[in-house]
Amino acid sequence: MILRPRLEDIKVIGHYLSKIIIGLGFTMFIPAIMGLAFGEFNPALDFLIALQITLFFGVTLGKVCFTEKDSNWMHGMVVVALSWVVAMLLGAIPLWLSGHWKSYLDACFDSMSGFATTGLVLVQDLDHLSYTHNLWRHLIMFIGGQGIIIVALSFLVKGSAGAFRMYVGEARDEKILPNIIHTSQFIWLVSIVYLILGTLALGITAILDGVKPLNAFFHGACIFMAAFDTGGFAPQSQNMLYYHSLPFEFVTIIIMLLGAINFKLHYHIWTGNRKEIWRNIETVTLFITIMATFFITAFGLKQVGAYPDVIPLFRKGFYQLISGHTGTGYQTVYARQFINEWGDLALAGIICAMALGGSVCSTTGGIKMLRLGIIFKALKQDIKTIILPSRAIVVQKFHHVKEIFVEDKQVRSAFLITLAYLLLYGFGAIAGMLFGGHPFLNALFESTSAAGNVGLSCGITDVGMPAILKITYIFQMWAGRLEFISIFTLLGFLYAAIKGR
Amino acid sequence: MKKFLLLGFSFAFFVLHLSLALAWPVSSVTLIDNAKEYDGKTVVYEGEAIGDIMKRGAYSWVNLNDSVNAIGIWAENSLLKDIAYTGAYKSKGDWLEITGVFHRACPEHGGDLDIHAQAIRNINNGCAIMHKLNIDKRNLAAALLGILGITWILTRLIKQ
Numbered sequence: 001m002i003l004r005p006r007l008e009d010i011k012v013i014g015h016y017l018s019k020i021i022i023g024l025g026f027t028m029f030i031p032a033i034m035g036l037a038f039g040e041f042n043p044a045l046d047f048l049i050a051l052q053i054t055l056f057f058g059v060t061l062g063k064v065c066f067t068e069k070d071s072n073w074m075h076g077m078v079v080v081a082l083s084w085v086v087a088m089l090l091g092a093i094p095l096w097l098s099g100h101w102k103s104y105l106d107a108c109f110d111s112m113s114g115f116a117t118t119g120l121v122l123v124q125d126l127d128h129l130s131y132t133h134n135l136w137r138h139l140i141m142f143i144g145g146q147g148i149i150i151v152a153l154s155f156l157v158k159g160s161a162g163a164f165r166m167y168v169g170e171a172r173d174e175k176i177l178p179n180i181i182h183t184s185q186f187i188w189l190v191s192i193v194y195l196i197l198g199t200l201a202l203g204i205t206a207i208l209d210g211v212k213p214l215n216a217f218f219h220g221a222c223i224f225m226a227a228f229d230t231g232g233f234a235p236q237s238q239n240m241l242y243y244h245s246l247p248f249e250f251v252t253i254i255i256m257l258l259g260a261i262n263f264k265l266h267y268h269i270w271t272g273n274r275k276e277i278w279r280n281i282e283t284v285t286l287f288i289t290i291m292a293t294f295f296i297t298a299f300g301l302k303q304v305g306a307y308p309d310v311i312p313l314f315r316k317g318f319y320q321l322i323s324g325h326t327g328t329g330y331q332t333v334y335a336r337q338f339i340n341e342w343g344d345l346a347l348a349g350i351i352c353a354m355a356l357g358g359s360v361c362s363t364t365g366g367i368k369m370l371r372l373g374i375i376f377k378a379l380k381q382d383i384k385t386i387i388l389p390s391r392a393i394v395v396q397k398f399h400h401v402k403e404i405f406v407e408d409k410q411v412r413s414a415f416l417i418t419l420a421y422l423l424l425y426g427f428g429a430i431a432g433m434l435f436g437g438h439p440f441l442n443a444l445f446e447s448t449s450a451a452g453n454v455g456l457s458c459g460i461t462d463v464g465m466p467a468i469l470k471i472t473y474i475f476q477m478w479a480g481r482l483e484f485i486s487i488f489t490l491l492g493f494l495y496a497a498i499k500g501r
Numbered sequence: 502m503k504k505f506l507l508l509g510f511s512f513a514f515f516v517l518h519l520s521l522a523l524a525w526p527v528s529s530v531t532l533i534d535n536a537k538e539y540d541g542k543t544v545v546y547e548g549e550a551i552g553d554i555m556k557r558g559a560y561s562w563v564n565l566n567d568s569v570n571a572i573g574i575w576a577e578n579s580l581l582k583d584i585a586y587t588g589a590y591k592s593k594g595d596w597l598e599i600t601g602v603f604h605r606a607c608p609e610h611g612g613d614l615d616i617h618a619q620a621i622r623n624i625n626n627g628c629a630i631m632h633k634l635n636i637d638k639r640n641l642a643a644a645l646l647g648i649l650g651i652t653w654i655l656t657r658l659i660k661q
Contacts, residue, residue, distance in 0.1 A: 040590065045638040052645035056652055063656045097638070127551040127566055130590040210555030210562070236552055236564075238571045244555070244562045244613060312612025334533050334570065334614060341536065341605070 004500030005493060009075065014065025016079045016166065017086065020148060021058035024087055025051045027143060028094070028136075035132035043098065043132035050093040057090070076166040077489035083148050084478055088112040091140055098133050100124050102463055105470055110137070112474045115144035116481035117363055119232020119329035119455020120473065122463050126237040131218060134235045138222040142195075144481070145229025145259070145363035146187055176267045176361075190266050191228065194258060198224035201251050209245045227255040229363040232329025232455030240330045246315070252330060253322050260286065260326035260358030262370075264401060281373040281398045282359040286325075289372070293353040294321050300345030317346070320456065325353035327364035329455020338458040344441055347458070351445055354454045355425060365453025365480050367421045371414035373398060378411040420484045424451040424476055431472040436465055451476040526598065529570035536605035536614060546572065546616055547598040547624065551588035554581055563587070565597060574599055575610065576618035586627030596625035 028051035035044030071079065088111045096107035106122040113120045114137055123129065123137075149166045176183045202220035207213055219235050226233045236242040240249065258266075265283070268276040277283050297317050307313040316333060323330045338347060357366020381396035388394060396406040428447025432438045438446075438460055446460040450473040461473070479487050526547045532539055548565035555562040561581050564571040566588065576599075588594030601618040604610075 040632075042632055042635050042638060045635065045642050048642045049638065049645060052642065052649050056645070056649050059649075059652055059656060063659065127549075127571065127588050128590055210557060211553045215553055236571075237566065238564060238573075241573065241613065242552065242564055242571070244573050244575075244610060244615070246611060307606050307612050309608055309612075312606055312608060315611040316606075332613070336533050337536070337614065340534060 002496045002500040005497055008067065008069065011065040011067045012069055012071050012075045013078050013082070014061050015067050016071060016075070017082055018058050018062030018065060020079070020083045021054060021061065021086060021090065024090060024143075024148070025054035025058055027139065028054060030139060031094070031132045031136040034135050035130070038131050040130045040132045043094075043130040046094040046097040047132065047136070049097060050090065053093060054090045057086075071166070074489060074493065076168070077486040078493050080149055080166055081482060081486040081490035084112075084115060084482065087115050087140075087144075087148050088474070088478075091115060091136075094136060095123075095133065098129070100126070100129055100133070105467060106463060109470050109474055111140065112477050113455070114138075114140035114231065114233060115148065116453050116477040117141050117145045117226075117229045117231040117327070117365070118450060118453045118477045118481075119226070120450060120457055120461045120477075121233065122461065122470070124463065126235075129235075134218075134222060137233050138225040138231075138235075141229045141231035141233055142191070142225040145225075145231060146191055176264050186267060187263050190263060190270070194228055194255075195221070195224055198228060198251075198255050202248070202255075205245070205247050205251055206243065209243060209248060211243075223252065224255060227252050227328055227330065228259040230256060230259045230327040230329075230358065230365070230453070231363075232323070234330070240319075240332045241334070249315070249319055249332060253319065256322055256326040256328045256330070259328070260362055260364045262359035262361045264361055265359070268401065276401065279399045281377075281400050282369040285369040285373040285376070286358065289353070289356050289369070290321070290325055293325060293349050293356070294318060295349075296352065297321050297346045297349030300343050300347070300349055303345060304341070304343035306341045306343065306346065320350060321353055324350045324449075324454055324456050325356065326358050327354070327366055327452055327454045329449065329457075331456060335457045335459040338445070338456075339442055347441055347445055350456065351441075351448050354445075354448045354452045354456065355421070357452055365451075367418050367452075370400065371418055374406065374410050374414040375418065377406045378414075381406055417483060421451065421480070424479055428472060428476050431469060432460060435469045435472070436460060446473075447476065451480040453477060453480050529567045529572050532572065532603060533570065533614065536603075539603045540605040542603055543600065543619070544603045544616065545598060545600050546574075546603075547596065548572070549588045549596050550584055550586070550594040550627070554584060554587065563597075565599065566594075573610075573613060573615040574601065574618050574621075575607075575615055576601075576621060580618055580621045583623055586629070588627065590630075591632070592629050593627045595623050595627040598622040598624050 028047050032044050032047035032051060035047060088108055092104065092107035092111035095101055095110060096104050100123050101107040101110065102124060109122050176186055199217060199220045202223055203217035206216035206219055211219065222235050234240060240252065262282055265276060265280055298313060301307060301313050301317050307316060319332050355366055356372060357368045358364030360368045360370045377396045377398050381394055384394045397403050398406060425448045428451055429440065429444040432443025432447055433440060442458050442460060445458045449456050526545045546565065548567035550563050551566045551571055552564055556578065559578060560575055561578050563574050563576065563581055565574055584595050586592045586594050599616055599618050600620040601616040603616050605614055606612040607615050
């Protein structure tokens, strides 16, 4: 028998949701102040309007749903799933008011793309967008990359078991420090330190490349936020191609790789345990998969003669590959070049890289290295079991901060999430073929990019694509970012609300 | 003889047609979608200068947006000295016509799709854009401030 959720359940969900909405409202003060400082008064007004609407919803919901009861697992998961939808709807308001998005749906698309750190865009005339709106586009990537819940946990929610449940619901199942609030604060500390260093590195590189100092540091900050959070937005319509700069590509590759590393690993590197980077199953798997997918991509590019020389082939192939594998989506080629010039094999290499993603507890999307490593170890264990005498006891270990024995529970979980991702990639590809009339490989490329929160595009994502395809990609970005569990819980909650007794 | 004359005329017509076609501005979509055909050829491309003019020694990069895509132009500094405005939120950039060699995957620039300019002509001067304060937005913001204030006071009163 399914039990219908009680009023108290809805109040708990509403109570925590209100805190997240209020938190989101306060973040809108940053671009509003920035707009006033830059003399961009209309954009500043867009944010004043949006933040007031957001705070109104947050305050009202908090009052209506006031409760002192702590949340359980179901509440935590539903809060997380709903938070991302509400953040998309409210975060889209200032974008839509700017007039650079043709419809509110398009603004929602870019808002979800930002929060989910995907990087697919429907913005129009980006080259004339204000600093204020551009800052917001990149700031939502920074917030979404760390996790909307992390923001709330760090500043608004007191330490409780409920806080941990929401943390897990946001696809972060690893605690770095014993206390979840301290874990959230550590994630912010790492991100802020890297933000300062990354902005300086990119800003100075841009100045040396001839960009004016104000633009150089503004672009530096924006691009750091989008690269470290493996997002892929850029302040100009040409994305990374705007800079025509090898040093800029080099710095962004380093930042993208830093973003693809587990925050737990950052903690160990910061505390002096540098050997961990060479031993950890995730970094080892990441290295192997980068090499393997790059080999496929490079071979594909060579096969079709996409580049006249080995240096352009390496520069273009490797950059797009790292960008796809880390789930960033920065491009130094035009979207149509993927289809027109890269050939099927190179596209397949990039699709594989996008599907795999980076580390767990990082800002990347996709299946992720830990799961892939565990599945490989389990396969190795099974093969050993078959080969060795039946009396032999086969144990398999992997190194992830400490030595861990491979258990059925971990393998099952890794397989289930991997299967869910594969189904999501396939679902989007079919939608692309069905609603957009695109060939299979192109549709799979765009679908994997959306569901793996990557942002590389072969040109399907366009303002003219059917609304149903836009909604499909929004759903994929949302489900891919949250890694399904909280979304399944929300669907179960809604089902229980309708069918339960 | 007639055959030769006909062939000669056809050839001349073809060459003339091709050179005329290449003399007309080509859009960014055409260049990107037919990059192999245009690779290494002299093309005319026009668009709005956007963002920064990035100086690299005796040459500079400027990106020209034809309203669909922006393409990087590699030009001698002397060719770019007359650009007064580049497109941004507060300015409309100069609309330039570039004659130059198109590269699908430029070997000099790491495989970038670009145009190496030979001549640049300023078709339309850009200008500074004055954004007037949107009164409707201002009024809406003021009304929302009032509503938010009342809501906050009510929540305080209910608490008491």
